[in-house]
Amino acid sequence: MRIDIDAVSVDVAGARLVHDITLRADSGRVVGLVGPNGSGKSTLLRCAYRALRPAAGTVRLDGADLHAMGVREGARHLAALPQESATEFGFTAAEVVAMGRLPHQRGSGRPSAADLRVCEDALDRTGAAHLAGRAFLSLSGGEKQRVLIARALAQEPRVLVLDEPTNHLDIAQQLELLALVRDSGLTVLTALHDLNLAAVHCDELYVISGGRIVASGAPHDVLGPELLAEVFGVRAHRVPHPETGAVQLLFDRLPARTDAPTTP
């Protein structure tokens, strides 16, 4: 399933935070959204998983307007991993994952044996099966993240929208999670801070700065030293991985910009 973000602007509390963004993730592609803190990544993604309505533009799934769909229908197509989520109080990890089945359930709302199998499979795939009986709030940050990803997978969506999915995960878990996401075959739109991980795991990248897309394309075409200096304020060196030859980025701080606005 394809997701099109078409000329989307987003206003929050009377301020325009996202300006006229057009972005497309074709079926089965992993598309990364990278940009500095406060550049608008989460705001755009919140609009893509319909926690926010766009002030202008549309989000479409295979051409159908997501914000015009029923909530359950939208949730059968698209699952999200928000950056923060506060709805899990008082639930076990297994119950949190079972919430992912709600868009598929009718009648009593009780999970069927088939629903439970899907949930178990999702917990297995994210290496979180041993956490099933634990109170969600008692889990570590990384454990919570794995359970929330299991919930998204249990939803059996065709599109995944992930806001910093590697948050709280140790390096091995980060690599594992991104491989899992990639191998899922789903269409993925994900914000990532780690540019090396983004370059390796994404088919395409969009760079956002000041609420606007400033570059897009194949990762190593996009992540050039000039753009990284301009957008992230760092000096980047591109070096080949000693075994695979894949380009890796090494970073230094740039001297403070003399054209930066000064505070009185």
Ligand SMILES: Nc1ncnc2c1ncn2[C@@H]1O[C@H](COP(=O)(O)OP(=O)(O)OP(=O)(O)O)[C@@H](O)[C@H]1O
């Ligand atoms: N409810 C709000 N009211 C006012 N400003 C907001 C609100 N939500 C977000 N912002 C501002 O909008 C800008 C974009 O925020 P957003 O969370 O989308 O950035 P981000 O790129 O995801 O940042 P980070 O990398 O730090 O997570 C920031 O300056 C933020 O302070």
